[in-house]
Amino acid sequence: MKRKLFLLLAYTLGTVSLCAQQGITQCGTLTGQKPFPLNEYKELPDPKSPDKKAWNIVSRPCVSWGSTDKRYAKGEVPTLKKQTQLKLSAWKGERVSAQAVVWSNKKINDLQYTFTEFKSNKGIALPASAFTGGFVRYVMTDELNKDKKGGCGHRPDHSKYDSLLVADPIDHLLSKMNLEEMNAQAIWVKCQVPSTTPSGIYKGALIVKGDNKQLARLELEIEVGNRTLPAPAEWAYHLDLWQSPFAVARYNQVPLWSKEHFDAMRPLMKMLADAGQKVITASIMEHPWNCQTEDCFESMVTWLKKADGTWYFDYTVLDKWVEFMMNLGINKQINCYSMVPWELSFQYFDQATNSVKYINAAPGEKEYDELWTAFLSSFSKHLKEKGWFDICTIAMDERPMEVMQKTLKVIRKSDPNWKVSLAGNYHAEIEPDIFDYCITISQSFPDKVLERRRQEHKYSTNYTCCTEPDPNTFTFSAPAESAWISYFSAKEGLDGYLRWAYNSWPLEPLLDSRFRSWAGGDTYLIYPGARSSIRFERMVEGIQAHEKITILRNEFKQKGDKAGLKKIEKILSSFNLNDFPNTPAAVTVEKACKAINSL
Template sequence: MLAFTDLGRYYTQAQLARVREQKHPTISAWAGERIFVSFVVGPVAKDQVPTISIDLPDNWQVEIGVIRETSAYIGRGMTWGEIPTGPNAPAADYVQPLASLTAAPASYLHCVAAIAVPDEDIDPGPVTTTIRAGQKTLPLTINIAVLDYLYISPQLFSLELWQYPYAVARYYGVTPFSPEHEALVRENLHRYVQWGGDTIATTIVEDPWHHQTYDAYPSLVQWQQTANGGFTFDFSHFDQYVDWNIDEGINRKIKCFSLLPWDNIIRYKDAQGKWQEERPAVGSPRWREIWTAFLTAFIPHLTDAGWFTHTYMALDERPIDEMRTVIDFLAGFQNKYGESLKLSGAVNYQTAAADVLAHYDDLSINQAELGDPQKFQAFAAARRAQGQETTFYNCVGNYPSMFALSNPIETAYLIWYFAALGVDGFLRWALDAWPAAPYTSISHWYWESGDPFLIYPHHPGETGAYRTPRGMMLEHAMSQVRQWRFLASDEDTRDLPEVHTLTDYIQMLADLPLPAKTTNDYGATVAVHPAADRKEMQAVVAKIEKLLAAATQAVTAMMW
């Protein structure tokens, strides 16, 4: 069997065996875009790996992988350090390159091809190709749009994923900030850049999230107390990490966590080199003394490096009274050019006072805190008019979501839903905060399985982080949202009837509530009506893609 499948859902072996052979609809792609095509091959013998290829010119980059399973707790962990032992379910959550397989992992292989369309030396129109698996063939047509606008800015719909370089060091067994570590971190950053990621997440205190992830997250700034009780700060690792990101093209924002670490713990080494810990009350004289010492050193360092104007002091889900204290405190600090530090935060805008929210240059809202969609749209629009950015974020306890056991279509639906609400982008808290052994189990002590990462480490001897179906859906949906926003805003295309039709349909989503959620017997947030939700989300996303293809075709016809 060689037949197309739906990347937006998961399949059991029995379901793969029953996939009907059908003609795949023509895929619409822009020059320079990456598309994903999934299909099943089987049955295959366990000791064999079939030869699979796609007939495309050499300037097309094609990566074929097989969706593999790991074990995932079906609930939600609740106790720090205690990883639930079950009940577990298989999670088809990572894509292993076909070339690295030494044996077929199952009788039916659920494959996915990542196809990068060239951005030059390509003509508009249909490209007819063939997927080959052994002696079997499957025709595929890709309709290419070559527009005058080859570069679509990721800022049309931004993406922020927080990175965990120390998890990378632990998993691969390398020394942090060694050349080996740098190469491995850059592999993950490369995936992030492919999705349009534009924000660097850094730590300025030890474990600002109080070790919620499997790995601790040390400070990228080393704090050293002097003999007289003052502090000195070593920014070497901070600088290295920022440089790695900038080299990879991640350079729009530097988020610094945090003036308000969880539990307000500040750790440093004393003059004798021993670790010390303080928990000064926020706003207390000692708290102000410590952070004044830090900012007095940090601000000139950022300014001299040329990073000050895109650095944000980041607060993550902190109490309102503590936010007010930080806002007032930061007002007293400027660099030598009279510029002030920017403020970023994850905040519940429904309960926070307007004067607090107004100080956030960059604000992210949990999807569970949306409230009235029309009021939220007005709120986001008003912020945009003031030059402030607003995003949504998705995390533990949300549905639809992006967990390992979530259907990947949920990712695409959420991105379109958030775009319809008029936000500037999307944030998710973790790119690569892996558990101990993700190929064995992705269960965690605090969250639904898969919540803290969207890519997997590769096996020894390989390069390149493994993709996930949900990560592929994220990349695809983000790319298409940016295409729509470009067409809807460009003076040459925004008045086309096909673009209006697309925009009207997308904006209709803003009038709909998110699908209903509940909690299963093990604490995980799940759908009330899973089958109906998946069918509806698939229909909505398919309709949007059809309308986007029609709008793209109209623009192409106008240009050519």
């Protein structure tokens, strides 16, 4: 008996030691490598075995241009006709993408790629810095709920859901890799056309090498038109992707708000700024969303009740965060969450007892009103001193109308000039009080209300979350859906789009996008190491399209070009939510993209 106990203890300690040495995903899968890899990492094994019969037909390594509408499976022979020439169209200042695919029955060592020079027929060259690329990596995902009506709900047992590896992360940090036998590997190509580029057709190529020889030369033409897309900071598009500084600190294993933390966040948030982000996400109280994500949102404001019973608020952390984001170019708005958290409990440090205490109170109750009146009075004074009051909003999400009405009374009593943001259902009763109103994608603002809000310089946007089966930005969603969303926003006459999670990473986001509460990828769009994703790149494509449509509409209105305006509305008329899932997003987006570029 003692021997059995000893062996059991030894096995248990050994298992604990093993787990401590390697990472573990949200679903309890050991990763076989150190936790939180940053530069190099190994993907999880593919649950699906390759079809050897199909791969035996592949006699030699194949390379072709593919489609940015498709996620090419790791162990499947790509179903595409080999294409060695590709043409793209772009405005000056626009970012355009392409996807190449390599597949082989045999292993390829040191697979890598380079770009040739891109020149016009006039001898003008695009700068080499305009071109970047990355190997498309694979991450574990799941699927919609079994009724296929959305991806919400607790998922404690992922064995009940499909598990598969899907292409999504774009790894720009990997300069070369080995392609294993019976595998496909995509390469994502981006060209950021400089705004000063002369119009014309620029020709060059993507050179793919492996096994110390050239495998293919893929020709690429980029036709640069006469129109110019402004820099992202100047876009009218109101992009609001919520940031999580806390996830970055955890994943990078650095102290919160340290120099190392800000250094780790800089490339991630620069990516966001380059996508046209307008809003800084700030948490002004502890756990506004009740720790629904892997990393809780901690308060950026210190709440302290002095021994004499008066309140003291320290804004040091919030100021550092806001200034950091503003220095990266995200400086149009600060959304502060939340006067109505998901759990109505407010944490503070009590000086008299030298302990942390909580006030449990709801809007409309005396204790709640007194607490938030004290905070808002202090906060508004601080913001005015910093010069931020006019761009700051008190922000809430998915709160009932009655609760919002009671909360608005407290806000207006503190200062009638406070701006308010809300992401949630449309309520006509409170709409006039909301400066930045984001409604679900399935709802619409009345036309007259939307026009009035536009004249009042208020923002009107929509959002998707785990609720919508499509369009959405899950790791298993069709890539074009990320672009489709912004075309639909343009059709509805909206200013932009909100997604609740830019980087609320699960435990091992590079390896497993699944989470305990929602469908895979719902909690984040980009990856550690400032790695982009297919979803994020297609989202930027849609944002640029929305901006182009805004520019064209304004131009046609100024010129009195009714025919041009009708063309835009005809193009956008094909974007209908009811068309899903029968009409793939790729069909509608591709057709609209060509039509917009032809105007």
